[in-house]
Amino acid sequence: MPKITSSAELRNNYNEISTFCHKYNEPVFITKNGKGDLAVMSIEAYEMLTARIELYSKLKEGIDAADAGHLIPAEQVFAELDEMLKGIPAK
DSSP states (O other): OEEEEEEEHHHHHHHHHHHHHHHOOOOOEEEETTEEEEEEEOOOHHHHHHHHHHHHHHHHHHHHHHHHTOOOOOOHHHHHHHHHTTTTTOO
């Protein structure tokens, strides 16, 4: 269930709202004059969200390329990866 609070609550209880965002890794929706206005979230939650969007975008590019017939044989991909990884010590 999303947490919804007023802009006055944000102003008066910033630390509590910040703690909530960090603890539950969820946004808090802020209202202004009874209407939705902002979504407040931790930096970590924001970075995870933007990383997920970027991942979905890259996956879509790959799917579109495959649908268009732009495929590379797995053997070639692994050979190129092996070449790129030469000289990098294994952990």
